[in-house]
Amino acid sequence: MTAADATQPPLDRGALSKFVERKWDDEIVPALTDYIAIPAKSPAFDANWAEHGYLERVVADAAAWAEAQRVHGLTLEIVRLPGRTPVIFFEAPATRSGSGESIVLYGHLDKQPEFEGWRSDLGPWTPKYEDGKLYGRGGADDGYAIYASICALAALDAQGVGRPRCVGLIETCEESGSYDLLPYVDALRERLGDVGLVVCLDSGAGNYDQLWLTTSLRGLVGGSLEVEVLDEGVHSGSYGGIVPSSFRVMRQLFERLEDAATGRLLPQAFHCTIPENRLQEAQETARILGDEVWKPAPWACGQDGKPVLPVTTDAREALLNATWRPSLSVTGAAGLPALASAGNVLRPRTAFKLSLRVPPLVDAARAVADLKALLELDPPYNARVTFKPEASAANGWNAPQLVPWLADALQQASQAHFGAPCAFIGQGGTIPLMNILQAGFPRSQFVVCGVLGPKSNAHGPNEFLHVPFAKRLTAAMAEIVAAAP
Template sequence: MDTPHINMIAPVGLDPQQLQAFINEQWDREIVPALERYIAIPAKSPAFDPDWVRNGYIDQVVRDAAQWLESRPVSGLKVEILRLPGRTPVLFFEAPATRQDDGQAVLMYGHLDKQPEFSGWRAGLGPWQPVMQDGKLYGRGGADDGYAVYASLTAIEALDRQGVPRPRCVGLIETCEESGSYDLLPYIDALRDRLGQVALVVCLDSGAGNYDQLWMTNSLRGLVTGTLEVQVLDEGVHSGDSSGIVPSSFRILRHLLDRLEDSGTGRVLPASFYCDIPLERQDQAHEAARILGDEVWQRFPWACGADHGFVLPMTRDPQQAMLNRTWRPALSVTGAEGLPPLASAGNVLRPRSAFKLSLRLPPLVDAALAAQELKTLLEQDAPYQARVLFQPDPGVAGGWDAPQSAPWLTQALDAASQQYFDAPCGYIGQGGTIPLMNLLLQGFPQSQFMVCGVLGPKSNAHGPNEFLHVPYAKRLTAAVAQAMAGLPS
């Protein structure tokens, strides 16, 4: 449904029909081709491409986006590529206010760096191969979230074409988000005077519960990652000669993880990794679970066949599943070293095993303290006096709990959702991490936050077959434009 529902709550002077029609045309004619070029470039985040400077892919996608912005007919638009020494570049743009400038600004955020390739892409698809099928643009990074810079300026342009007054808009597009945004704070400090009084933050790097309504992200989990290593020997030895005497490094790893997680239920054990869930968030999780039902857990690509009811998630209760992925800690092992490929696995007791751990934390848990506690928990009293080391990755990411929304924003979001989706706005917590949110909340404590995105069911960010749902992105762009125009002066 590309034609919006007529609603009298739209800002004065805004024609929703024309707004959506213009945005649809821009997506089809301008944004999708730009994203196809973007997807084809392997602009992996520095954590996954240590030679990113020499390879030049990040510089290429930033230059391409900057040239696209400069081609748009937005009066007074300024576009800059900023480069602090030794840091990844940032794309900054500024569109002056078209209403009486009261100093307030809308900050529009996105990123252009990408996750690595991953395996398991379907035949005919690939991470650097843009493919459009059934309204979905497949390929790495289009949805997470290369589209953000293009959608942001299109929302501004759509308002300006209709002469709808809007506040000053600034764009901050970084290139190390997938590495933890460690370069971002220096840029924010350098740009603080130019950012001005940020009254509304629009972040397009989040997800959606479905593709049927506008979804706002009300919380984000924190994250501690690191490598847990166990070494028992200086070199591998014949397993027939040594097993039963020399303990397995893999078994010691399992033993250590039992300190952190109940392997039977997946429940994280230390009480300090939990927090009280605010009542408002519990109510919003209940409402989101009511809307989504079993889709909360059925949307994942279960190998055992969710369509036939054979799947066994950790819970079938939609509300508890929602809280598990947003307000409770969870452990994942995301990588391993010391294990040879199956074809090369001989009768050898290996000297060393290492796991990459990913511990998601509730939004209100201090991630830096959690990293210290995790290191102590895993390293103390090593079984068999084995050599045990847990090395947290730099830049642990704290979670984020959205500030209370002002009445104007709540009304504007619901009006926009009704206008372009014919359904009320939904609120949902996300299990992912966007470090910028806490930085901005600290730097601009009076700001309102519109955190949303296109990562809905099966869009599979970071995994194989990632796609951007183009019809949803078109409506989201229109909703962003209308909400921005609603910022009170």
Template sequence: MNAPERHPVLDPSALGASLAQTWDADILPELRDYIAVPAKSPMFDPQWLENGHIEAVVRRAAQWVEARRVAGLTLEVIRLTDAAGQPRTPVVFFEVPATRPEPDAGAAPTVLMYGHLDKQPEFNGWRSDLGPWTPVVENDKLYGRGGADDGYAIYASVAAIEALQAQGVAHPRIVGLIETCEESGSYDLPAYVDALRERLGNVSLVVCLDSGAGNYEQLWLTTSLRGNVTGTLKVEVLTEGIHSGDASGVVPSSFRVLRQLLDRLEDSRTGRLLPASLHCEVPPHRLAQARATAALLGDEVWRRLPWSCGADGGPTLPTTTDPTEVLLNRTWRPTLSVTGAEGFPAVAHAGNVLRPYSAFKLSLRLPPLVDGPSAALELKRLLEAEPPYNARVTFVPDGRAGAEGATGWDAPHLSPWLERSLDAASIAQFGAPLGYIGQGGTIPLMNMLERGFPQAQMMVCGVLGPKSNAHGPNEFLHLPYARRLTAAVAQVIADHP
């Protein structure tokens, strides 16, 4: 009988050093080029296909992956069409076979690595020496749109596999799924998951590199994600603008009507959302984790935000200064934000005219256990019912063909092997134990994968730490953290039982 094949034991220190070198020599130059391309998500660039920016970043990333020294790697850019024959946003799919003995192919455990290449729009407020499409490295931070959220993911994922193979360390079968529609709600992704279901295989671990960190000193595991409903609320009272001296007091202000509608949804004094259906109970173990994280991070959970100067010369105050309540407010409680407006001329061009309409772009963040599509229907019913003054009121949720509203996600319980591995990787690569934190953002894929692969474990993490400011001005990727995170991911993959 032949002796079983033996593989070298992973050297975490050498792993971290080699991946730091890969980041500096190979990944950073690619991310500079990636940031320079305005590959905005389809919601923000309806002519994405004609403009070719998404195609450019997909093609560049695919070429980089195929040129790496990863044994057995195959890659395909998959392009589906919808029911009307229109092109869907492309997906990059790669596969690396196991380098250790496994059961038959159908039962072999598979690690699924996820990221996206589409970006948020420019936004305003960038420093004069920075810009969304201008890559700048300063103080170990790479500035520019999309580098941290999360163009680095495909590069870090493949580099982690390459580093394991370079040490001769055995790993399970690995597949990669990199989409280009995430910032638009991933409306194309379900079709790709269905089409690739057999090729994805027996997914036993999902590594999602599209999340955040409580600090840059340790590995952070995302424990929950909020859902989201976005859409446009519009109030119309006139067919054209009228001199305010002639019409005010007779024609109701469209803004006042809009304000009354929002009062149905939100207590404007406290910010609390009023409908009970938008709330859920916080599970006891998540409450305990929030308290532990609050004790670790303290006031930094709110002080790290870029507060403006307040009325007395000090900073604007948060809704609460209790660190536990801050964490719960941004992860387990619904919150309304107005993120855009129409019907309002710029202040410099605003005459004495009663405007014919007002429109707000709403973003409603939902607790992880609240159903997104149901919340979208409830929001539409609440805002459109019995409008004041019989004004024309419409609320149009974003999304396609009934896909409006994204449901949040509460991570499954960690298996003992993964909890041990994550903590060991954090200690080896960061010198500090694993941290647990809920995130206020939304990743629609996570619920989709949990439904499709209910036995899979989830490693959701990312580089969006303090002041990294994804979606806003001056977004940056913290390079030292990204290097260590990549090594931690590789270490966990090597530990996969």
């Protein structure tokens, strides 16, 4: 295939959709089925990842599939820096003259750990395709991204539709905070070129009925908080009322941090002013989704057989809580014996793993320092209180204003392949690459989207990839790439 010129054929949307449909059914779903079966956990959850070889295996499989596709001039390399997780870098030269900027296509292949609570006929490493959903860990978050990206390029090239130069950056450390990514970006900076657009397929969707563009991401601060009151456990009958419970000390520390009744984080340093355009987007998204903002959560059966209630049933406020306000979660614990083996003992220590999501405009490094100072200062009963931050603190991200060509392309692609307008939503999660690329390429535009729609449950049990939505998203991405200058 030669580079396209002004006489190139117009995009045939019907042919594009059929190409994507066939590629997904015949090749991508089987490839992702194999991928899901491999426990390629991120380094934070598999300290022996290098010895186990699972990350290398999924990288090799994805690279082999990509190299077999008919993409004009495609070259691919598995890049390995010493002591770091591998990265796939691919390049597809422009097929249209006059395109000086590059498009970066981003994804990751590492996975979250197993988690408990999978449906009896499902499991993290036992893929199952049912009713258009491919169940298993990692398919939606984010193994599909390289396959969808390459498929989109192949679909354009099959029609001879011109496009700019495209480069791919597929990492294997994202679920650990992408701490390996910046060294690779530095090493590959010249090969990335003059980046005009970044396409990231590692985000979510408010529903499966239209294209969703992510406009912001929260940052992440994590660490372990430990309270010690004894060198060894003692009989609760002898010392209860004398020795302060390590759990009660922990509760007092939490009272410094959040309002127990509402979950609102108390330190003002963890909050930011929400930009007016994001408030307006939240209002419009609340209008589109209504109660579906909060209803899809797998609510437990609460008191009197009624479901547990959300923090708020106001859709706009729920969206802002999950995207532009800080929130605290306890994601792990130590020092607590299993119920069956718990005796009448005052335990010497209680430790919690904390996950603090901070708003897009809050500096994560400053938040770490503020959190440590708040928790360790003047502890109750002079207990030994230690907060050990994780090294993977990451800033949030606020997308730049869309330029006209991209705003038009998003709407046209959504209407063409979903029959509905493109919608805009913030996300509560973190993608560290966005700030890295925005700092390195400040003139770039960003298309951050993904397949993590209602009940897809990334990181939790019963994670699934909504294949019909993924097909339409792939076709829409192809149109956006073709529209780039």
